[in-house]
Amino acid sequence: MGDANFRRELGQQLRVDSVRASDAAGSGHPTSSMSAADALAVLLDGHLRLDYAHPGDPRNDHLIFSKGHASPLYYAVLKAVGAIADDELLTFRTFGSRLEGHPTPRIPPTDVATGSLGQGLPIGVGIALAGKRLDQLPYRVWVLCGDSEMAEGSIWEAFDYAGWAKLDNLTALVDINRLGQTRETMLGWDTAAYAARARAFGWHAIEVDGHDVDALDAALSEARQTTDRPTALLMRTLKGRGVAAVEDQPGKHGKPLDDAAAAITELGGERNLRVEVAEPAGSASPHEFVVEGAEMPSWPVGEQVATRLAYGEALAALGSMRPDVVALDGEVSNSTHSELFANAHPDRYFEMFIAEQQMISAAIGMQARGKVAFASTFGAFLSRAYDFIRMAAVSRADLRLCGSHAGVAIGQDGPSQMALEDMAALRAVHGSAVLHPSDANQTAKLVEQMADRRGISYLRTLRGKTTVRTEPDEPVRIGGSRVVRASDHDDVTIVACGTTVDEAVTAADELAERDICARVVDCYSVKPIDAGVLIAAARETRGLVTVEDHWPQGGLGDAVLEALAEQENTPPVRKLAVYDMPLSGTPEELLHAAAIDAAAITAAASALLRQAEPVQA
């Protein structure tokens, strides 16, 4: 097919442009780019099917640089295919440029941001899965991996899942240049060891000289022809290939070449080859699932329902209303109740097993294909994928996460299963929403709104039942709150969310018996929080008690303080939260021990007013 000489020349151009871009920037990773340049040249010329002029074409192949630090090579590719001009190439890493230090979707057709290692491959699994099971299109996913990142467990979650799911539309090109940032990798050039691992995880594996364009061509053809399993190319390469001063040398990671001009000369000088990448074939369009329609569920006020169950019912209904909704779970679907979606829409449910990093990555990959992906597990175990959620924000991904089993209220299972830091972690994700409904009707309405929200939305659900207080037709919105009780002579405000709303209402009753009038605010939207209601409460009452089933840091209490921060003369705010490491016990025992139950709220509100009195007098 292709011309070997052209491919060699193209490889050299990609090297030269990697050197030039890094030299212009004064930083970057040219040597990590040079090792993979020949593989990319062959991939572009003869294997990739991607219309760079129409990056939104659903039939396009996907190319992911899991080794995101090889961004000079990625941008050199964009120049070679005509997606960017040489001028823009040289804006690499400058302020405002689309060519950031590591790739992001700001430059099309980049699907996702990379740069935290070990993420591109599992995300590629998600895109490949969407291609097979959702879009039902013949596109392929090509992922360039570094050898250093093969030490990341997430890579093996991806190998495991892709092998199990027989994703023959996925190819990993592993750039085995032997040298990491500071030293040789664990496996060095032992491509056979990598191949044995890939095979043990159900992949087809091909060892290949990563600088032999004919061998690469044959290997890529073999990958395309392999059915029933994904393929890994284990490419033996030289870091810094082609420039003696850096080739296979330690200490040359992540810096421009000392003498770029000499290196460019050694590589044969600048070129301006243009490679015609094949366009995707045929006229197929993405499969659309047929939905039968449904009403969102609601529950009568007064009923006792677990919000995790409401999540499952709402998600199942949403799936009946919208064909783009898909769900993933980390093998706890009968706990999170995503099983209700799985039962109703088995074609759009993905069991991701106990591999939270792969689960989140798959959701990221699916949203890159326009799906509205909801991923669920215990809130505690979303912490396993925190780096992936962080990076999803850099990817400008729209993700819907549900973490069940919030807080000490889960009871006997103990602290390993309790989400106690999840609101803090998720609040600190750029552009996120953090939602913690106190009842089933709130939950269903928030699930529906999450589907339309951009960015990362997190819903925190409860294991145990809570009282439905929100009327079925009452407005509930991301950024809103619910004033559970209020008067024009309230003494104190109790701000609660989730399970503590029931406790707050009980406390307000107890306080009323002491002639203390308590306003109760249900901040089901912790981020964005309803600042207006809180500011009014701070003006109209003599102090606030916040109460949450979460560590004291970064959750509801801090969100309330943030909302009030810029006000003058803020009254005192007492944060009730889980200050000590919980044990096992009944939910009631643990809420009491943590001092976040009604008794503790009553005591805190009373104490706050006693403290406040001298100042008021």
Next chain:
Amino acid sequence: MGDANFRRELGQQLRVDSVRASDAAGSGHPTSSMSAADALAVLLDGHLRLDYAHPGDPRNDHLIFSKGHASPLYYAVLKAVGAIADDELLTFRTFGSRLEGHPTPRIPPTDVATGSLGQGLPIGVGIALAGKRLDQLPYRVWVLCGDSEMAEGSIWEAFDYAGWAKLDNLTALVDINRLGQTRETMLGWDTAAYAARARAFGWHAIEVDGHDVDALDAALSEARQTTDRPTALLMRTLKGRGVAAVEDQPGKHGKPLDDAAAAITELGGERNLRVEVAEPAGSASPHEFVVEGAEMPSWPVGEQVATRLAYGEALAALGSMRPDVVALDGEVSNSTHSELFANAHPDRYFEMFIAEQQMISAAIGMQARGKVAFASTFGAFLSRAYDFIRMAAVSRADLRLCGSHAGVAIGQDGPSQMALEDMAALRAVHGSAVLHPSDANQTAKLVEQMADRRGISYLRTLRGKTTVRTEPDEPVRIGGSRVVRASDHDDVTIVACGTTVDEAVTAADELAERDICARVVDCYSVKPIDAGVLIAAARETRGLVTVEDHWPQGGLGDAVLEALAEQENTPPVRKLAVYDMPLSGTPEELLHAAAIDAAAITAAASALLRQAEPVQA
């Protein structure tokens, strides 16, 4: 050696006691316990060397339940070896009991908490590594893994590292009972596939019938005799083994048996066998490294030094002062500067490659052996191990973490490499300290104090240089702060940390030219924060501006608000932080774009005072 009949009976006892404990609790995982009971019986009777009466004996073997939900079995073992009485066994999961829903170190000789899957094995790697390279003792580490958790990438990080490090003192017993929480695992009973994976990662692998006590005995003997590599027993088992109502049945995960009495009868009734576990052999004591002594480094005021460099120099000096200090890094030691420790103390440095989960787990394992372990990588990449850090708190572990490359101030590499959520995430870890020094002298003093601090301590360091402002002999303490400038007529307070201290000082100069007198507080200890200094500032000035190179949530600003929360009539606090997704650029461009540079501080302080004036008037 052992008596097969005794072992079978012991296995039945372990099952019966698992059923009894779960029945008494009304919750728990008896079926997941029953599958592994025979393996534990054989391990206890003939292979384990552990003096349960002296859990602190450094020669003891270590037994870790990576499948922590098999806690009923774990506690049944403790009864069988005489470590707990039957009465205590039946306190399982009750409030105050040492026998929590999942094991924690509250019950000796438990090294670490488990219950988040995939953590026990990598922690076992750390303990095994400590045995070989630090303690230099012949103890063995036995880890019981579930088959569902083999989907966790962290398991493969452990396989990878242990194989590479040839940890022949480590044995994984994989309980392949086929059934997860909701369905069959990806590999079912394909023990050959598991074995192929283990071998591909450099392990010796033995497929074995997990209910054949003689075969188990032979396999465990083979594991003990295998040198140069760790061993994995791939044990084919039946979930719920021995009770027809649950044996190999789906839908029987994580709940007590419906008819415990009948099950106990079916298992042959209660027993009170006592197994004499072998004591550790010999009189060896842990190796002590010889140290030559050193002074902690210091730098003259006015010098420009990166705090990451100060970390490396301080850690290297500390290693010369204390033989118990060890360091680990995620293959970025020339960025974090832990390489200075590695160069000075190669025997106590561990290169953990790009596998942050294994790095943190190894540190947890080493601290379980009394080592003072410092683990470092980019702060952004500690997010990869967040679940492990969370669980380390449940383990009551003493961990020292260093995250470099904080914030947008890193510049060109872009957001994937910027720690922007790290303070929020680490503040929300139980018992943690979060330290973000602004200069080299602070850094060195905090490193020294971290070594003596219990719990999880996090040091956040900077890529770029900052001005040394702290005198070498000035007190610096965890929980302290540094008042950079103050007078008795300050108008406004600027609270900064890390790189923003330099910006705050410049801003204070600019404000002085406008006749605005600004107090500057350097909160190098973000948690615990110096509430006294902040409360005084809130009383003595008309407002506070906080400024941090971090997302707005959960970091310095929220910590300041928390410190002031319970005060009456708090003045306004304006939080400057990184509100928009950063790009690549120079540090100066990015600090400016994020509005956390001197100009932004000056503007915010001025605006705050204009806002405050009408109220004051």
